[in-house]
Amino acid sequence: MNDFAKLISLVFVFTAPKYLEQQRLRKDLLRKHCAGVNQSLFNLNNIDLNNLIVDDQHGIIYCYIPKVACTNWKRTLIALKQNEPYPDPMSFKSNMVHKFDRFRLLKHYSMPERKHYTKFLFVRDPFVRLISAYRDKMLNYDQYFYEGYVRVILQRYKNQKNVPVKYNGTKRTYLKPSFHNFVQYIVDPRTEKYAPFEPHWRQMHRHIYQKYDFVGHQESLQEDARQLLKMLKLEDAIKFPPSYENMTSGNSVMEWFQGVPIEDRRKLYKIYEKDFQLFGYRRPTELLDD
Structure with missing residues:
Protein backbone atom coordinates (compact mmCIF):
# COMPACT_ATOMS: atom_id res chain seq x y z
CA MET A 1 0.00 0.00 0.00
CA ASN A 2 1.47 3.39 -1.03
CA ASP A 3 1.56 6.48 1.20
CA PHE A 4 -1.52 8.04 -0.43
CA ALA A 5 -3.55 4.86 0.03
CA LYS A 6 -2.49 4.69 3.69
CA LEU A 7 -3.57 8.31 4.16
CA ILE A 8 -6.99 7.60 2.63
CA SER A 9 -7.34 4.57 4.90
CA LEU A 10 -6.54 6.67 7.97
CA VAL A 11 -9.00 9.36 6.89
CA PHE A 12 -11.69 6.67 6.61
CA VAL A 13 -10.95 5.35 10.10
CA PHE A 14 -11.35 8.79 11.67
CA THR A 15 -14.28 10.06 9.61
CA ALA A 16 -16.42 6.99 8.94
CA PRO A 17 -19.39 6.36 11.22
CA LYS A 18 -18.46 4.27 14.23
CA TYR A 19 -20.49 1.26 13.11
CA LEU A 20 -18.75 1.14 9.71
CA GLU A 21 -15.36 1.00 11.35
CA GLN A 22 -16.69 -1.59 13.80
CA GLN A 23 -17.94 -3.75 10.93
CA ARG A 24 -14.63 -3.41 9.11
CA LEU A 25 -12.76 -4.64 12.18
CA ARG A 26 -15.14 -7.56 12.77
CA LYS A 27 -14.95 -8.73 9.14
CA ASP A 28 -11.18 -8.26 9.03
CA LEU A 29 -10.88 -10.44 12.13
CA LEU A 30 -12.90 -13.19 10.44
CA ARG A 31 -10.81 -12.98 7.28
CA LYS A 32 -7.58 -13.05 9.28
CA HIS A 33 -8.46 -16.19 11.21
CA CYS A 34 -10.10 -17.89 8.21
CA ALA A 35 -7.16 -17.22 5.89
CA GLY A 36 -6.32 -20.37 3.95
CA VAL A 37 -9.61 -22.08 4.82
CA ASN A 38 -11.28 -23.23 1.62
CA GLN A 39 -14.87 -22.69 2.67
CA SER A 40 -17.47 -20.86 0.64
CA LEU A 41 -21.10 -21.07 -0.40
CA PHE A 42 -20.07 -23.20 -3.34
CA ASN A 43 -18.40 -26.07 -1.49
CA LEU A 44 -20.47 -26.38 1.69
CA ASN A 45 -22.46 -29.59 1.96
CA ALA A 69 -31.16 -13.88 19.06
CA CYS A 70 -32.06 -16.37 16.32
CA THR A 71 -35.73 -16.61 17.41
CA ASN A 72 -36.28 -12.88 16.90
CA TRP A 73 -34.35 -12.81 13.63
CA LYS A 74 -36.48 -15.70 12.34
CA ARG A 75 -39.59 -13.81 13.47
CA THR A 76 -38.37 -10.80 11.51
CA LEU A 77 -37.72 -12.86 8.37
CA ILE A 78 -41.16 -14.47 8.61
CA ALA A 79 -42.71 -11.00 8.89
CA LEU A 80 -40.80 -9.88 5.78
CA LYS A 81 -42.39 -12.75 3.84
CA GLN A 82 -45.83 -11.20 4.37
CA ASN A 83 -47.41 -8.37 2.42
CA GLU A 84 -46.69 -4.77 3.33
CA PRO A 85 -47.25 -3.21 5.77
CA TYR A 86 -45.26 -5.95 7.46
CA PRO A 87 -46.74 -7.40 10.67
CA ASP A 88 -45.05 -7.04 14.04
CA PRO A 89 -42.43 -9.83 14.26
CA MET A 90 -43.54 -10.51 17.83
CA SER A 91 -46.93 -11.63 16.53
CA PHE A 92 -45.31 -14.94 15.57
CA LYS A 93 -45.06 -17.41 18.45
CA SER A 94 -41.59 -18.64 19.35
CA ASN A 95 -42.57 -22.31 19.16
CA MET A 96 -43.54 -21.86 15.50
CA VAL A 97 -40.59 -19.93 14.10
CA HIS A 98 -38.09 -22.80 14.24
CA LYS A 99 -39.99 -25.01 11.81
CA PHE A 100 -37.88 -25.44 8.67
CA ASP A 101 -40.91 -25.43 6.38
CA ARG A 102 -41.34 -21.73 7.09
CA PHE A 103 -38.07 -20.90 5.33
CA ARG A 104 -36.18 -21.44 2.11
CA LEU A 105 -32.74 -22.74 3.02
CA LEU A 106 -29.62 -22.28 0.94
CA LYS A 107 -29.41 -26.05 0.45
CA HIS A 108 -32.58 -25.79 -1.66
CA TYR A 109 -30.69 -23.80 -4.31
CA SER A 110 -28.54 -25.15 -7.10
CA MET A 111 -25.00 -23.79 -7.44
CA PRO A 112 -25.84 -21.12 -10.07
CA GLU A 113 -28.72 -19.88 -7.91
CA ARG A 114 -26.46 -19.11 -4.92
CA LYS A 115 -26.32 -15.42 -5.68
CA HIS A 116 -24.45 -12.61 -4.01
CA ARG A 135 -30.34 -22.55 31.51
CA ASP A 136 -32.60 -23.13 28.54
CA LYS A 137 -31.90 -26.77 27.70
CA MET A 138 -30.66 -28.35 30.95
CA LEU A 139 -32.97 -26.62 33.46
CA ASN A 140 -36.02 -26.15 31.22
CA TYR A 141 -35.62 -29.23 29.08
CA ASP A 142 -38.22 -30.89 26.89
CA GLN A 143 -38.41 -34.55 25.88
CA TYR A 144 -35.66 -34.24 23.26
CA PHE A 145 -33.12 -32.71 25.63
CA TYR A 146 -34.07 -34.89 28.59
CA GLU A 147 -33.80 -38.22 26.79
CA GLY A 148 -30.82 -37.25 24.65
CA TYR A 149 -28.68 -35.23 27.07
CA VAL A 150 -29.97 -34.58 30.61
CA ARG A 151 -30.36 -38.26 31.43
CA VAL A 152 -26.85 -39.08 30.16
CA TYR A 157 -21.34 -37.03 36.02
CA LYS A 158 -23.78 -36.87 38.91
CA ASN A 159 -23.63 -40.63 39.44
CA GLN A 160 -27.39 -40.82 39.77
CA LYS A 161 -28.90 -44.28 39.61
CA ASN A 162 -32.36 -45.23 38.39
CA VAL A 163 -32.81 -42.07 36.32
CA PRO A 164 -36.13 -42.45 34.45
CA VAL A 165 -35.59 -43.50 30.85
CA LYS A 166 -38.59 -41.62 29.49
CA TYR A 167 -39.52 -37.99 29.96
CA ASN A 168 -42.85 -37.65 31.73
CA GLY A 169 -43.35 -33.92 31.30
CA THR A 170 -42.23 -32.92 34.80
CA LYS A 171 -39.03 -31.11 35.72
CA ARG A 172 -37.93 -32.30 39.15
CA THR A 173 -35.06 -30.66 41.01
CA TYR A 174 -33.19 -33.93 41.40
CA LEU A 175 -33.32 -34.42 37.61
CA LYS A 176 -31.41 -31.24 36.82
CA PRO A 177 -27.67 -31.35 36.16
CA SER A 178 -25.50 -28.67 37.73
CA PHE A 179 -23.66 -26.24 35.48
CA HIS A 180 -20.46 -28.08 36.38
CA ASN A 181 -22.05 -31.36 35.24
CA PHE A 182 -22.85 -29.70 31.92
CA VAL A 183 -19.26 -28.48 31.57
CA GLN A 184 -17.99 -31.97 32.44
CA TYR A 185 -20.10 -33.37 29.62
CA ILE A 186 -18.74 -30.87 27.08
CA VAL A 187 -15.05 -31.28 27.99
CA ASP A 188 -15.28 -35.09 28.15
CA PRO A 189 -13.43 -36.40 25.03
CA ARG A 190 -16.11 -39.08 24.63
CA THR A 191 -18.80 -36.49 23.95
CA GLU A 192 -17.67 -35.24 20.56
CA LYS A 193 -15.93 -38.47 19.64
CA TYR A 194 -19.25 -40.20 19.06
CA MET A 204 -20.11 -20.73 16.64
CA HIS A 205 -17.35 -21.00 14.05
CA ARG A 206 -18.68 -24.43 13.10
CA HIS A 207 -21.95 -22.84 11.98
CA ILE A 208 -20.38 -20.41 9.53
CA TYR A 209 -18.28 -19.78 6.47
CA GLN A 210 -16.03 -16.75 6.36
CA LYS A 211 -17.52 -14.28 3.85
CA TYR A 212 -20.10 -12.05 5.53
CA ASP A 213 -21.34 -8.56 4.75
CA PHE A 214 -22.43 -7.87 8.32
CA VAL A 215 -21.34 -9.38 11.66
CA GLY A 216 -23.58 -8.44 14.59
CA HIS A 217 -22.98 -8.98 18.30
CA GLN A 218 -25.60 -9.94 20.86
CA GLU A 219 -24.01 -7.44 23.26
CA SER A 220 -24.99 -4.57 20.92
CA LEU A 221 -28.02 -6.32 19.45
CA GLN A 222 -30.44 -3.40 19.11
CA GLU A 223 -27.94 -0.99 17.57
CA ASP A 224 -26.54 -3.66 15.25
CA ALA A 225 -30.03 -4.74 14.18
CA ARG A 226 -30.91 -1.11 13.44
CA GLN A 227 -27.78 -0.66 11.32
CA LEU A 228 -28.36 -3.92 9.44
CA LEU A 229 -31.98 -3.00 8.59
CA LYS A 230 -30.72 0.38 7.42
CA MET A 231 -28.13 -1.35 5.23
CA LEU A 232 -30.96 -3.46 3.76
CA LYS A 233 -33.11 -0.32 3.27
CA LEU A 234 -35.76 -1.81 5.57
CA GLU A 235 -35.37 0.50 8.58
CA ASP A 236 -38.70 2.26 7.91
CA ALA A 237 -40.56 -0.91 6.96
CA ILE A 238 -39.99 -3.17 9.97
CA LYS A 239 -38.67 -2.96 13.52
CA PHE A 240 -36.53 -5.64 15.12
CA PRO A 241 -38.17 -6.93 18.34
CA PRO A 242 -37.07 -5.17 21.53
CA SER A 243 -34.56 -6.84 23.83
CA TYR A 244 -35.59 -7.82 27.31
CA GLU A 245 -33.32 -8.03 30.32
CA ASN A 246 -30.72 -10.68 29.63
CA MET A 247 -30.64 -13.14 32.53
CA THR A 248 -27.29 -14.44 31.31
CA SER A 249 -25.26 -11.25 31.48
CA GLY A 250 -21.51 -11.03 31.17
CA ASN A 251 -21.32 -9.78 34.76
CA SER A 252 -22.77 -13.04 36.09
CA VAL A 253 -20.28 -15.33 34.35
CA MET A 254 -17.91 -15.47 37.33
CA GLU A 255 -20.78 -16.50 39.59
CA TRP A 256 -21.81 -19.32 37.23
CA PHE A 257 -18.26 -20.67 37.11
CA GLN A 258 -17.64 -20.65 40.86
CA GLY A 259 -18.50 -24.35 41.11
CA VAL A 260 -16.35 -25.33 38.12
CA PRO A 261 -12.73 -26.36 38.90
CA ILE A 262 -10.10 -24.32 37.09
CA GLU A 263 -8.88 -27.41 35.19
CA ASP A 264 -12.30 -27.83 33.61
CA ARG A 265 -12.54 -24.09 32.90
CA ARG A 266 -9.28 -24.26 30.95
CA LYS A 267 -10.40 -27.32 29.00
CA LEU A 268 -13.64 -25.54 28.17
CA TYR A 269 -11.80 -22.46 26.97
CA LYS A 270 -9.66 -24.58 24.64
CA ILE A 271 -12.82 -25.98 23.08
CA TYR A 272 -14.25 -22.50 22.47
CA GLU A 273 -10.97 -20.64 21.99
CA LYS A 274 -11.47 -20.17 18.26
CA ASP A 275 -14.84 -18.53 18.91
CA PHE A 276 -13.23 -16.04 21.29
CA GLN A 277 -10.53 -15.22 18.74
CA LEU A 278 -12.67 -15.19 15.60
CA PHE A 279 -15.31 -12.83 16.94
CA GLY A 280 -13.18 -10.47 19.03
CA TYR A 281 -14.07 -11.59 22.55
CA ARG A 282 -11.36 -11.24 25.15
CA ARG A 283 -9.84 -14.23 26.92
CA PRO A 284 -11.54 -14.41 30.38
CA THR A 285 -8.33 -14.37 32.43
CA GLU A 286 -10.25 -14.00 35.70
CA LEU A 287 -11.69 -17.49 35.11
CA LEU A 288 -8.59 -19.19 33.76
CA ASP A 289 -5.56 -17.88 35.68
CA ASP A 290 -4.63 -18.82 39.22
Missing part, protein backbone atom coordinates in the same frame (compact mmCIF):
# COMPACT_ATOMS: atom_id res chain seq x y z
CA ASN A 46 -26.18 -29.73 2.71
CA ILE A 47 -25.68 -30.26 6.44
CA ASP A 48 -23.67 -27.04 6.64
CA LEU A 49 -26.37 -25.21 4.68
CA ASN A 50 -29.16 -26.12 7.12
CA ASN A 51 -28.63 -22.93 9.10
CA LEU A 52 -28.46 -20.56 6.12
CA ILE A 53 -31.88 -18.99 5.50
CA VAL A 54 -32.55 -17.21 2.20
CA ASP A 55 -34.94 -14.32 1.60
CA ASP A 56 -35.06 -13.89 -2.20
CA GLN A 57 -37.35 -10.88 -2.13
CA HIS A 58 -34.96 -8.78 -0.06
CA GLY A 59 -31.69 -10.41 -1.14
CA ILE A 60 -30.75 -11.75 2.31
CA ILE A 61 -28.89 -14.82 3.54
CA TYR A 62 -29.03 -15.20 7.33
CA CYS A 63 -26.67 -17.60 9.09
CA TYR A 64 -28.48 -18.33 12.33
CA ILE A 65 -26.65 -19.51 15.43
CA PRO A 66 -28.77 -20.94 18.27
CA LYS A 67 -28.75 -18.89 21.49
CA VAL A 68 -27.83 -15.69 19.61
CA TYR A 117 -27.00 -11.61 -1.43
CA THR A 118 -26.35 -9.62 1.75
CA LYS A 119 -25.06 -12.25 4.17
CA PHE A 120 -25.19 -11.67 7.91
CA LEU A 121 -24.87 -13.44 11.24
CA PHE A 122 -24.92 -12.56 14.94
CA VAL A 123 -22.50 -13.91 17.54
CA ARG A 124 -22.15 -13.77 21.32
CA ASP A 125 -19.59 -14.13 24.10
CA PRO A 126 -18.97 -17.91 23.95
CA PHE A 127 -19.20 -18.56 27.70
CA VAL A 128 -22.32 -16.40 28.09
CA ARG A 129 -23.90 -18.31 25.20
CA LEU A 130 -22.99 -21.60 26.90
CA ILE A 131 -24.61 -20.50 30.17
CA SER A 132 -27.73 -19.50 28.25
CA ALA A 133 -27.82 -22.93 26.59
CA TYR A 134 -27.51 -24.60 30.00
CA ILE A 153 -25.29 -36.22 32.11
CA LEU A 154 -27.05 -37.16 35.34
CA GLN A 155 -25.90 -40.76 35.09
CA ARG A 156 -22.36 -40.06 33.93
CA ALA A 195 -21.43 -37.30 17.83
CA PRO A 196 -21.11 -33.60 16.95
CA PHE A 197 -22.06 -31.10 19.64
CA GLU A 198 -25.75 -30.25 19.76
CA PRO A 199 -26.28 -26.94 17.85
CA HIS A 200 -27.17 -24.94 20.98
CA TRP A 201 -23.65 -25.42 22.35
CA ARG A 202 -21.79 -26.22 19.14
CA GLN A 203 -18.93 -23.76 18.60
Whole structure:
Protein backbone atom coordinates (compact mmCIF):
# COMPACT_ATOMS: atom_id res chain seq x y z
CA MET A 1 0.00 0.00 0.00
CA ASN A 2 1.47 3.39 -1.03
CA ASP A 3 1.56 6.48 1.20
CA PHE A 4 -1.52 8.04 -0.43
CA ALA A 5 -3.55 4.86 0.03
CA LYS A 6 -2.49 4.69 3.69
CA LEU A 7 -3.57 8.31 4.16
CA ILE A 8 -6.99 7.60 2.63
CA SER A 9 -7.34 4.57 4.90
CA LEU A 10 -6.54 6.67 7.97
CA VAL A 11 -9.00 9.36 6.89
CA PHE A 12 -11.69 6.67 6.61
CA VAL A 13 -10.95 5.35 10.10
CA PHE A 14 -11.35 8.79 11.67
CA THR A 15 -14.28 10.06 9.61
CA ALA A 16 -16.42 6.99 8.94
CA PRO A 17 -19.39 6.36 11.22
CA LYS A 18 -18.46 4.27 14.23
CA TYR A 19 -20.49 1.26 13.11
CA LEU A 20 -18.75 1.14 9.71
CA GLU A 21 -15.36 1.00 11.35
CA GLN A 22 -16.69 -1.59 13.80
CA GLN A 23 -17.94 -3.75 10.93
CA ARG A 24 -14.63 -3.41 9.11
CA LEU A 25 -12.76 -4.64 12.18
CA ARG A 26 -15.14 -7.56 12.77
CA LYS A 27 -14.95 -8.73 9.14
CA ASP A 28 -11.18 -8.26 9.03
CA LEU A 29 -10.88 -10.44 12.13
CA LEU A 30 -12.90 -13.19 10.44
CA ARG A 31 -10.81 -12.98 7.28
CA LYS A 32 -7.58 -13.05 9.28
CA HIS A 33 -8.46 -16.19 11.21
CA CYS A 34 -10.10 -17.89 8.21
CA ALA A 35 -7.16 -17.22 5.89
CA GLY A 36 -6.32 -20.37 3.95
CA VAL A 37 -9.61 -22.08 4.82
CA ASN A 38 -11.28 -23.23 1.62
CA GLN A 39 -14.87 -22.69 2.67
CA SER A 40 -17.47 -20.86 0.64
CA LEU A 41 -21.10 -21.07 -0.40
CA PHE A 42 -20.07 -23.20 -3.34
CA ASN A 43 -18.40 -26.07 -1.49
CA LEU A 44 -20.47 -26.38 1.69
CA ASN A 45 -22.46 -29.59 1.96
CA ASN A 46 -26.18 -29.73 2.71
CA ILE A 47 -25.68 -30.26 6.44
CA ASP A 48 -23.67 -27.04 6.64
CA LEU A 49 -26.37 -25.21 4.68
CA ASN A 50 -29.16 -26.12 7.12
CA ASN A 51 -28.63 -22.93 9.10
CA LEU A 52 -28.46 -20.56 6.12
CA ILE A 53 -31.88 -18.99 5.50
CA VAL A 54 -32.55 -17.21 2.20
CA ASP A 55 -34.94 -14.32 1.60
CA ASP A 56 -35.06 -13.89 -2.20
CA GLN A 57 -37.35 -10.88 -2.13
CA HIS A 58 -34.96 -8.78 -0.06
CA GLY A 59 -31.69 -10.41 -1.14
CA ILE A 60 -30.75 -11.75 2.31
CA ILE A 61 -28.89 -14.82 3.54
CA TYR A 62 -29.03 -15.20 7.33
CA CYS A 63 -26.67 -17.60 9.09
CA TYR A 64 -28.48 -18.33 12.33
CA ILE A 65 -26.65 -19.51 15.43
CA PRO A 66 -28.77 -20.94 18.27
CA LYS A 67 -28.75 -18.89 21.49
CA VAL A 68 -27.83 -15.69 19.61
CA ALA A 69 -31.16 -13.88 19.06
CA CYS A 70 -32.06 -16.37 16.32
CA THR A 71 -35.73 -16.61 17.41
CA ASN A 72 -36.28 -12.88 16.90
CA TRP A 73 -34.35 -12.81 13.63
CA LYS A 74 -36.48 -15.70 12.34
CA ARG A 75 -39.59 -13.81 13.47
CA THR A 76 -38.37 -10.80 11.51
CA LEU A 77 -37.72 -12.86 8.37
CA ILE A 78 -41.16 -14.47 8.61
CA ALA A 79 -42.71 -11.00 8.89
CA LEU A 80 -40.80 -9.88 5.78
CA LYS A 81 -42.39 -12.75 3.84
CA GLN A 82 -45.83 -11.20 4.37
CA ASN A 83 -47.41 -8.37 2.42
CA GLU A 84 -46.69 -4.77 3.33
CA PRO A 85 -47.25 -3.21 5.77
CA TYR A 86 -45.26 -5.95 7.46
CA PRO A 87 -46.74 -7.40 10.67
CA ASP A 88 -45.05 -7.04 14.04
CA PRO A 89 -42.43 -9.83 14.26
CA MET A 90 -43.54 -10.51 17.83
CA SER A 91 -46.93 -11.63 16.53
CA PHE A 92 -45.31 -14.94 15.57
CA LYS A 93 -45.06 -17.41 18.45
CA SER A 94 -41.59 -18.64 19.35
CA ASN A 95 -42.57 -22.31 19.16
CA MET A 96 -43.54 -21.86 15.50
CA VAL A 97 -40.59 -19.93 14.10
CA HIS A 98 -38.09 -22.80 14.24
CA LYS A 99 -39.99 -25.01 11.81
CA PHE A 100 -37.88 -25.44 8.67
CA ASP A 101 -40.91 -25.43 6.38
CA ARG A 102 -41.34 -21.73 7.09
CA PHE A 103 -38.07 -20.90 5.33
CA ARG A 104 -36.18 -21.44 2.11
CA LEU A 105 -32.74 -22.74 3.02
CA LEU A 106 -29.62 -22.28 0.94
CA LYS A 107 -29.41 -26.05 0.45
CA HIS A 108 -32.58 -25.79 -1.66
CA TYR A 109 -30.69 -23.80 -4.31
CA SER A 110 -28.54 -25.15 -7.10
CA MET A 111 -25.00 -23.79 -7.44
CA PRO A 112 -25.84 -21.12 -10.07
CA GLU A 113 -28.72 -19.88 -7.91
CA ARG A 114 -26.46 -19.11 -4.92
CA LYS A 115 -26.32 -15.42 -5.68
CA HIS A 116 -24.45 -12.61 -4.01
CA TYR A 117 -27.00 -11.61 -1.43
CA THR A 118 -26.35 -9.62 1.75
CA LYS A 119 -25.06 -12.25 4.17
CA PHE A 120 -25.19 -11.67 7.91
CA LEU A 121 -24.87 -13.44 11.24
CA PHE A 122 -24.92 -12.56 14.94
CA VAL A 123 -22.50 -13.91 17.54
CA ARG A 124 -22.15 -13.77 21.32
CA ASP A 125 -19.59 -14.13 24.10
CA PRO A 126 -18.97 -17.91 23.95
CA PHE A 127 -19.20 -18.56 27.70
CA VAL A 128 -22.32 -16.40 28.09
CA ARG A 129 -23.90 -18.31 25.20
CA LEU A 130 -22.99 -21.60 26.90
CA ILE A 131 -24.61 -20.50 30.17
CA SER A 132 -27.73 -19.50 28.25
CA ALA A 133 -27.82 -22.93 26.59
CA TYR A 134 -27.51 -24.60 30.00
CA ARG A 135 -30.34 -22.55 31.51
CA ASP A 136 -32.60 -23.13 28.54
CA LYS A 137 -31.90 -26.77 27.70
CA MET A 138 -30.66 -28.35 30.95
CA LEU A 139 -32.97 -26.62 33.46
CA ASN A 140 -36.02 -26.15 31.22
CA TYR A 141 -35.62 -29.23 29.08
CA ASP A 142 -38.22 -30.89 26.89
CA GLN A 143 -38.41 -34.55 25.88
CA TYR A 144 -35.66 -34.24 23.26
CA PHE A 145 -33.12 -32.71 25.63
CA TYR A 146 -34.07 -34.89 28.59
CA GLU A 147 -33.80 -38.22 26.79
CA GLY A 148 -30.82 -37.25 24.65
CA TYR A 149 -28.68 -35.23 27.07
CA VAL A 150 -29.97 -34.58 30.61
CA ARG A 151 -30.36 -38.26 31.43
CA VAL A 152 -26.85 -39.08 30.16
CA ILE A 153 -25.29 -36.22 32.11
CA LEU A 154 -27.05 -37.16 35.34
CA GLN A 155 -25.90 -40.76 35.09
CA ARG A 156 -22.36 -40.06 33.93
CA TYR A 157 -21.34 -37.03 36.02
CA LYS A 158 -23.78 -36.87 38.91
CA ASN A 159 -23.63 -40.63 39.44
CA GLN A 160 -27.39 -40.82 39.77
CA LYS A 161 -28.90 -44.28 39.61
CA ASN A 162 -32.36 -45.23 38.39
CA VAL A 163 -32.81 -42.07 36.32
CA PRO A 164 -36.13 -42.45 34.45
CA VAL A 165 -35.59 -43.50 30.85
CA LYS A 166 -38.59 -41.62 29.49
CA TYR A 167 -39.52 -37.99 29.96
CA ASN A 168 -42.85 -37.65 31.73
CA GLY A 169 -43.35 -33.92 31.30
CA THR A 170 -42.23 -32.92 34.80
CA LYS A 171 -39.03 -31.11 35.72
CA ARG A 172 -37.93 -32.30 39.15
CA THR A 173 -35.06 -30.66 41.01
CA TYR A 174 -33.19 -33.93 41.40
CA LEU A 175 -33.32 -34.42 37.61
CA LYS A 176 -31.41 -31.24 36.82
CA PRO A 177 -27.67 -31.35 36.16
CA SER A 178 -25.50 -28.67 37.73
CA PHE A 179 -23.66 -26.24 35.48
CA HIS A 180 -20.46 -28.08 36.38
CA ASN A 181 -22.05 -31.36 35.24
CA PHE A 182 -22.85 -29.70 31.92
CA VAL A 183 -19.26 -28.48 31.57
CA GLN A 184 -17.99 -31.97 32.44
CA TYR A 185 -20.10 -33.37 29.62
CA ILE A 186 -18.74 -30.87 27.08
CA VAL A 187 -15.05 -31.28 27.99
CA ASP A 188 -15.28 -35.09 28.15
CA PRO A 189 -13.43 -36.40 25.03
CA ARG A 190 -16.11 -39.08 24.63
CA THR A 191 -18.80 -36.49 23.95
CA GLU A 192 -17.67 -35.24 20.56
CA LYS A 193 -15.93 -38.47 19.64
CA TYR A 194 -19.25 -40.20 19.06
CA ALA A 195 -21.43 -37.30 17.83
CA PRO A 196 -21.11 -33.60 16.95
CA PHE A 197 -22.06 -31.10 19.64
CA GLU A 198 -25.75 -30.25 19.76
CA PRO A 199 -26.28 -26.94 17.85
CA HIS A 200 -27.17 -24.94 20.98
CA TRP A 201 -23.65 -25.42 22.35
CA ARG A 202 -21.79 -26.22 19.14
CA GLN A 203 -18.93 -23.76 18.60
CA MET A 204 -20.11 -20.73 16.64
CA HIS A 205 -17.35 -21.00 14.05
CA ARG A 206 -18.68 -24.43 13.10
CA HIS A 207 -21.95 -22.84 11.98
CA ILE A 208 -20.38 -20.41 9.53
CA TYR A 209 -18.28 -19.78 6.47
CA GLN A 210 -16.03 -16.75 6.36
CA LYS A 211 -17.52 -14.28 3.85
CA TYR A 212 -20.10 -12.05 5.53
CA ASP A 213 -21.34 -8.56 4.75
CA PHE A 214 -22.43 -7.87 8.32
CA VAL A 215 -21.34 -9.38 11.66
CA GLY A 216 -23.58 -8.44 14.59
CA HIS A 217 -22.98 -8.98 18.30
CA GLN A 218 -25.60 -9.94 20.86
CA GLU A 219 -24.01 -7.44 23.26
CA SER A 220 -24.99 -4.57 20.92
CA LEU A 221 -28.02 -6.32 19.45
CA GLN A 222 -30.44 -3.40 19.11
CA GLU A 223 -27.94 -0.99 17.57
CA ASP A 224 -26.54 -3.66 15.25
CA ALA A 225 -30.03 -4.74 14.18
CA ARG A 226 -30.91 -1.11 13.44
CA GLN A 227 -27.78 -0.66 11.32
CA LEU A 228 -28.36 -3.92 9.44
CA LEU A 229 -31.98 -3.00 8.59
CA LYS A 230 -30.72 0.38 7.42
CA MET A 231 -28.13 -1.35 5.23
CA LEU A 232 -30.96 -3.46 3.76
CA LYS A 233 -33.11 -0.32 3.27
CA LEU A 234 -35.76 -1.81 5.57
CA GLU A 235 -35.37 0.50 8.58
CA ASP A 236 -38.70 2.26 7.91
CA ALA A 237 -40.56 -0.91 6.96
CA ILE A 238 -39.99 -3.17 9.97
CA LYS A 239 -38.67 -2.96 13.52
CA PHE A 240 -36.53 -5.64 15.12
CA PRO A 241 -38.17 -6.93 18.34
CA PRO A 242 -37.07 -5.17 21.53
CA SER A 243 -34.56 -6.84 23.83
CA TYR A 244 -35.59 -7.82 27.31
CA GLU A 245 -33.32 -8.03 30.32
CA ASN A 246 -30.72 -10.68 29.63
CA MET A 247 -30.64 -13.14 32.53
CA THR A 248 -27.29 -14.44 31.31
CA SER A 249 -25.26 -11.25 31.48
CA GLY A 250 -21.51 -11.03 31.17
CA ASN A 251 -21.32 -9.78 34.76
CA SER A 252 -22.77 -13.04 36.09
CA VAL A 253 -20.28 -15.33 34.35
CA MET A 254 -17.91 -15.47 37.33
CA GLU A 255 -20.78 -16.50 39.59
CA TRP A 256 -21.81 -19.32 37.23
CA PHE A 257 -18.26 -20.67 37.11
CA GLN A 258 -17.64 -20.65 40.86
CA GLY A 259 -18.50 -24.35 41.11
CA VAL A 260 -16.35 -25.33 38.12
CA PRO A 261 -12.73 -26.36 38.90
CA ILE A 262 -10.10 -24.32 37.09
CA GLU A 263 -8.88 -27.41 35.19
CA ASP A 264 -12.30 -27.83 33.61
CA ARG A 265 -12.54 -24.09 32.90
CA ARG A 266 -9.28 -24.26 30.95
CA LYS A 267 -10.40 -27.32 29.00
CA LEU A 268 -13.64 -25.54 28.17
CA TYR A 269 -11.80 -22.46 26.97
CA LYS A 270 -9.66 -24.58 24.64
CA ILE A 271 -12.82 -25.98 23.08
CA TYR A 272 -14.25 -22.50 22.47
CA GLU A 273 -10.97 -20.64 21.99
CA LYS A 274 -11.47 -20.17 18.26
CA ASP A 275 -14.84 -18.53 18.91
CA PHE A 276 -13.23 -16.04 21.29
CA GLN A 277 -10.53 -15.22 18.74
CA LEU A 278 -12.67 -15.19 15.60
CA PHE A 279 -15.31 -12.83 16.94
CA GLY A 280 -13.18 -10.47 19.03
CA TYR A 281 -14.07 -11.59 22.55
CA ARG A 282 -11.36 -11.24 25.15
CA ARG A 283 -9.84 -14.23 26.92
CA PRO A 284 -11.54 -14.41 30.38
CA THR A 285 -8.33 -14.37 32.43
CA GLU A 286 -10.25 -14.00 35.70
CA LEU A 287 -11.69 -17.49 35.11
CA LEU A 288 -8.59 -19.19 33.76
CA ASP A 289 -5.56 -17.88 35.68
CA ASP A 290 -4.63 -18.82 39.22
